[in-house]
Amino acid sequence: MTSPRPDYPRPQFVRDAWESLNGEWEFAFDDARVGLSAKWQKGETPLDKRIQVPFSFESKLSGIGETGFHDVVWYRKTWKAPASFAGKRVLLHFGAVDYESSVWVNGELVATHLGGHTPFSADVTEALSASGDNVIVVRAEDRGKDLFQPRGKQFWEEKSRAIWYTRTTGIWQSVWAESVSPIYLEKVKYAPDIDTNEIRIRAFVNGSIEGRDVMLRTVITFKGEFVAEDLVRVRDAEESRRVKLPGLNDHGMDRMWSPNRPNLYDVEYELLVDGASVDRAKSYFGMRKASIENGKFNLNNRPYFMKLVLDQGYFPDGNLTPPSDEAIKRDVELTKAMGFNGARKHQKVEDPRYLYWCDVLGLLVWGEMANACDFSETYSRRMTAEWQEAVERDYNHPCIVAWVPINESWGVPNIQIDERQQQHALAMYHLTKSLDPSRPVVSNDGWELVKTDLFTIHDYESRQEVLEQRYSTVESAVNAMPANRRLSVGGFEYEGQPILVTEFGGIAFKKSDWEGWGYSGASDDEDYLKRLRAVIQPLRRSGVVQGYCYTQLTDVEQEINGLLTYDRTPKVPLEKIKEILDAR
Numbered sequence: 396m397t398s399p400r401p402d403y404p405r406p407q408f409v410r411d412a413w414e415s416l417n418g419e420w421e422f423a424f425d426d427a428r429v430g431l432s433a434k435w436q437k438g439e440t441p442l443d444k445r446i447q448v449p450f451s452f453e454s455k456l457s458g459i460g461e462t463g464f465h466d467v468v469w470y471r472k473t474w475k476a477p478a479s480f481a482g483k484r485v486l487l488h489f490g491a492v493d494y495e496s497s498v499w500v501n502g503e504l505v506a507t508h509l510g511g512h513t514p515f516s517a518d519v520t521e522a523l524s525a526s527g528d529n530v531i532v533v534r535a536e537d538r539g540k541d542l543f544q545p546r547g548k549q550f551w552e553e554k555s556r557a558i559w560y561t562r563t564t565g566i567w568q569s570v571w572a573e574s575v576s577p578i579y580l581e582k583v584k585y586a587p588d589i590d591t592n593e594i595r596i597r598a599f600v601n602g603s604i605e606g607r608d609v610m611l612r613t614v615i616t617f618k619g620e621f622v623a624e625d626l627v628r629v630r631d632a633e634e635s636r637r638v639k640l641p642g643l644n645d646h647g648m649d650r651m652w653s654p655n656r657p658n659l660y661d662v663e664y665e666l667l668v669d670g671a672s673v674d675r676a677k678s679y680f681g682m683r684k685a686s687i688e689n690g691k692f693n694l695n696n697r698p699y700f701m702k703l704v705l706d707q708g709y710f711p712d713g714n715l716t717p718p719s720d721e722a723i724k725r726d727v728e729l730t731k732a733m734g735f736n737g738a739r740k741h742q743k744v745e746d747p748r749y750l751y752w753c754d755v756l757g758l759l760v761w762g763e764m765a766n767a768c769d770f771s772e773t774y775s776r777r778m779t780a781e782w783q784e785a786v787e788r789d790y791n792h793p794c795i796v797a798w799v800p801i802n803e804s805w806g807v808p809n810i811q812i813d814e815r816q817q818q819h820a821l822a823m824y825h826l827t828k829s830l831d832p833s834r835p836v837v838s839n840d841g842w843e844l845v846k847t848d849l850f851t852i853h854d855y856e857s858r859q860e861v862l863e864q865r866y867s868t869v870e871s872a873v874n875a876m877p878a879n880r881r882l883s884v885g886g887f888e889y890e891g892q893p894i895l896v897t898e899f900g901g902i903a904f905k906k907s908d909w910e911g912w913g914y915s916g917a918s919d920d921e922d923y924l925k926r927l928r929a930v931i932q933p934l935r936r937s938g939v940v941q942g943y944c945y946t947q948l949t950d951v952e953q954e955i956n957g958l959l960t961y962d963r964t965p966k967v968p969l970e971k972i973k974e975i976l977d978a979r
Contacts (some may be wrong), residue, residue: 399677401719401720401721401748402415402417402569402720403748404488404490404568404569404571404747404748405488405747406747406748406751407678407679407747407750407751407754407791407792408582408583408676408677408678408791409676409677409678410573410575410674410675410676410677411675412479412480412483412573412574412575413571413572413573413574414476414477414480414571414572414573415569415570415571416448416472416474416487416531416570416571416572417447417448417449417569417570417571418447418448419445419446419447419448420445420446420447420448420470420471420472421441421442421444421445421446421470421471421472422442422444422445422446422452422459422468422469422470422471423435423442423443423444423468423469424444424452424465424467424468425465425467425468425469425534426465426466426467428467430467430469430534431534435469435471435532435534436497436499436502436504436532436534437499437502437532438471438499438501438502438530438531438532439502439530440471441471442469442470442471444459445458446458446459446470448470448472448566448570449490449566449567449568449569449570449716450567450713450714450716451493451562451563451564451565451566451567451714451715451716452465452468452564452565453561453562453563453564453714454561454563454712454713454714454716455711455712455713456712456713456716456718462553462554462561462562463553464539464540464553465564466536466537466538466539466564467534467535467536468534468535468537468564468565469532469533469534469535470531470532470533470534470535470565470566471530471531471532471533472530472531473528473529473530473531474528474529474530474531474572475527475528475529476523476527476529476572476574479574480572480574483520483574483575483576484518484520484574484575484576484577484579485518485519485520485523485572485573485574486516486517486518486519486572486573486574486575487500487505487506487516487517487519487531487570487571487572488514488515488516488569488570488571488572488573489506489508489514489515489516489533489566489568489570490514490567490568490569490570490746490747491511491512491513491514491566491567491568491744492508492511492515492533492535492565492566492567492568493511493512493535493537493563493564493565493567494509494510494511494535494536494537494538494544494546495507495508495509495535495536495537496508496515496533496534496535496536497533497534498517498531498532498533499531499532499533500517500519500522500523500529500530500531500532501522501523501524501529501530502530503521503522505517505518505519505522509777509780509781510545510777510780510781510784511537511544511545511546511563511765511781512545512547512743512744512764512765512781512785513744513781513784513785513788514568514784514788519572533565533566535564535565535566537562537563537564537565539551539562539564542767542768542769543767543768543769543770543771543773543774543777544767544774544777545764545765545766545767545774545777545778545781545806546562546765546766546767546768547742547743547765547766548560548707548709548741548742548743548765549561549562549563550562551768555952555953556953557912557953558954560707560709560714560951560952561714561952563714563715563716567714567715567716568716568746575601575674576602576666576668576673576674577602577603577673578600578601578602578603578604578607578609578666578668578673578674579600579601579602579666579673579674580598580599580600580601580611580664580666580674580676581599581600581601582599583596583597583598583599583662583664583678583791584596584597584599584790584791585597585680585790585791586833587680587681587682587683587684587793588637588684589651589682589683589684589695589696590684590696592639592640592641593637593638593639593640594615594637594638594640594660594680594682595635595636595637595638596613596625596635596636596637596638596662597633597634597635598611598613598629598633598634598635598636598664599632599633600629600632600633600634600666601632604629604630604632604668607668607669608628608667608668608669608670609628609629609666609667609668610626610627610628610629610666610667611626611627611629611634611664611665611666611667612624612625612626612664612665612666612667613625613626613627613636613638613662613663613664614662614663614665615638615640615660615661615662616660616661616662616663617642617650617658617660617661622640622641622642622660623638623639623640623641625638629666640660640682650682651681651682651683651695652681652682652683652754652757652793653683653694653695653757654731654736654737654757654758654759655757656757657681657754657755657756657757658681658682659679659680659681659754659755659793660679660680660681660682661677661678661679662677662678662679662680663675663676663677663678664676664677664678678791679754680791680793681754681793681794682793683695683793683796684696684833685796685797685833685834685835687835687848687849687892687893690891690892690893691893691941692835692849692893692895692941692942694759694796698941700935700941700942701736701737701759701895701941701942701943701944702734702735702736702737702942702943702945702976703735703736703737703738703739703759703761703897703942703943703944703945704730704733704735704737704738704739704944704945704947704948704958705738705739705741705898705944705945705946705947705948706726706730706738706739706740706741706947706948706949707740707741707742707743707947707948707949707951708740708741708743708745708746708749709949709951709952709961710722711961711962715743716746717746717748717749720748722963723746723748723749723752724752724756725963726749726948726963727749727752727753727756727758728756729948729959729963729965729969730758730948731756731757731758732969732973733958733969733972733973733976734972734973734974734975734976734977735758735945735976736758736759737758737759737760737761737796738753738758738759738760738761738948739760739761739763739799739897739944740760740761740762740763741763741802741947742763742764742765742766742802742805743763743765744762744763744764744765744785744788744789745760745762747788747789750789750792750794750795751792753792753794754792754793754794757794758794759794759795759796760792760794760795760796761795761796761797761798761799761837761944762785762786762789762795762797762798762799763798763799763800763802763840764778764781764782764785764799764800764801766778766801766802766805766806767805767806768805768806768808769806769808770806770807770808770809770813770815770816770819774806775819778800778806778823779822779823779826782800782823782826782827783826783830786798786827786830786831787830790830790831795834796834796835797834797835797836797837797848797849798827798831798834798835798836798837799836799837799840800820800823800824800826800827800836800837800838801820801823801838801839801840802839802840802841803839803840803841803842803853804839804841804842804843804880806819807819807820807839810839810843810845810884810885811843811880811881811884814885817845817884817885820838820839820845821838821845821846821885823838824836824838824845824846824847825846835848835849836848837849837851837897840853840897841853841878841880841897841898842878842880842881842882843880843881843882843883843884844882844883844884844887845883845884845885845887846887847887847892848892849892849893849895850873850882850889850892850893850894850895851894851895851896851897852872852875852877852882852894852895852896852897853877853878853896853897853898853899854875854877854878854896854898854899855877855878855898855899855900855901855914855915855946856877856899856930857902857914857915857926857929857930858929859929859930859932859933862929862930862933862934863933863937865877866894866896866933866934866937866939866940867937867939868939869889869894869939872894872939872940873889873894893941893942894939894940894941895940895941895942895943895944896934896940896942896943896944897942897943897944898944898946899930899934899943899944899945899946900914900927900930900931900945900946900947900956901913901914901915901946901947901956902914902915902916902917902923902926902927902930902956903915903916903917903955903956904916904917904923904955904956904966905955906955906960906964906966907950907955907960907961907962907964909950909952909953909955909960909961910953910955911950911952911953911954911955911956912953912954912955912956913954913955913956914946914956920966920967923966923967924967924971924975927972927975928975928978930945931943931945931975931976932975932978935976935978935979936979945958949961949963958972
């Protein structure tokens with residue numbers, strides 16, 4: 396497939412007419428909260444610092460590297476739209492701004508957004524200056540000690556400790572602009588059906604089409620060869636089509652997507668209004684099916700053992716923001732080189748470019764929400780809205796095979812005894828299924844599950860003989876309490892779902908200057924490999940366990956339980972780890 400530019404922020408849906416707004420912006424802390432009353436939003440007041448967007452001020456790559464509490468921050472940038480944008484509608488996009496944001500262009504409020512991990516956009520055409528010089532101002536408020544705010548691993552104390560890390564405030568994913576016609580293709584959604592060899596495409600058109608002759612042409616290719624073409628008259632804001640894909644069959648699986656064969660179909664869209672071409676976009680999809688049949692997880696209608704690694708997506712100098720696209724790709728390559736076929740992105744809605752490389756290189760992903768810590772009606776409202784945006788953003792990526800709205804009862808700490816919290820977890824399960832019925836959903840990964848498609852267990856036991864006994868039968872597995880937590884609550888019991896151990900291992904091994912901790916410790920390379928073998932082999936040979944997720948890919952801040960150091964140096968040869976993962 397044709398690769399978009401390495402800095403293109405939305406690689407699953409690409410247009411040529413765009414411009415990155417990353418780079419240097421003016422910046423200021425507003426600890427006294429005077430910015431609004433002082434009218435900083437008008438864009439006339441210079442700010443006293445400089446920051447490199449999209450890195451948060453807490454990171455070294457931002458150029459600031461200040462890790463104290465500054466809940467309110469401001470950004471200011473003067474931007475001249477390129478000549479190619481003339482006569483078009485101009486959309487301003489933000490990949491993620493943590494947590495509550497307002498955006499002004501030339502003093503006019505163009506967007507507000509609540510949620511620190513999901514994108515938002517604004518049509519800023521009417522706010523642009525006729526002279527061409529435009530001042531963009533962003534105010535972000537991130538309440539560092541608000542435990543009802545979805546925050547993932549960001550700590551509410553000043554210094555990182557235990558499993559909690561440096562906070563991320565403000566802009567931390569790309570800012571960019573694109574031009575579109577008054578009528579344009581806003582988005583598409585794919586529903587692959589490998590059983591009928593069809594792809595269902597839902598196309599969403601933005602703009603007034605009443606009284607206009609609007610046509611959408613779709614051309615699908617595979618490895619440069621023509622597959623299918625579809626031309627449909629657009630009569631409503633959404634059009635849905637099913638397109639037959641010749642050459643796809645269940646025998647060779649040569650055109651299906653899997654980690655071993657990450658086959659992708661390329662799609663080109665052209666929107667025509669009254670016979671004139673007004674919009675073009677490029678996309679892709681994978682023919683892939685994730686399902687559960689007779690208590691087995693299946694990939695493309697075949698039982699599939701998932702060998703996942705827990706990946707928190709933190710970087711030494713960028714925190715939640717990767718330093719480059721090459722760094723993202725390298726993480727995927729290292730994961731595969733060790734023999735893993737997937738990753739559980741832990742407490743982070745990951746950058747779309749990570750999902751792109753997983754699509755292209757072949758790596759399964761469990762999509763997980765960044766959770767809050769405590770429960771309230773405010774938390775529930777925030778969590779529900781932002782999770783819907785996360786599922787919507789990532790829906791088309793074939794690499795994603797499971798959704799995890801809640802982890803280890805975060806946000807619902809009293810779920811064992813509190814019926815409201817049980818109902819919330821149950822609601823999140825059903826909400827996710829309503830948004831995407833094609834993927835399994837885990838209601839509360841680790842323990843204290845309500846209704847769930849996968850029965851997932853977190854178990855940091857390091858003794859091989861204990862793991863062998865615990866996972867020797869279904870009964871012993873589902874009745875275990877490895878974290879002294881019940882695996883099911885609210886009247887829900889094990890109902891024959893696939894059993895997976897989705898956190899385990901966590902072996903500390905110091906191979907860098909970082910000091911830290913893990914769930915157990917190794918003294919040298921030989922001891923480390925022995926300990927890895929002791930926790931992985933019982934699960935691989937169990938016959939009861941259908942997949943696992945090892946903790947973790949890299950060291951992170953004060954945690955030294957990664958397979959790689961924080962700067963991505965392997966602690967032992969990658970092939971040695973692969974031998975352990977591949978052993979039967």
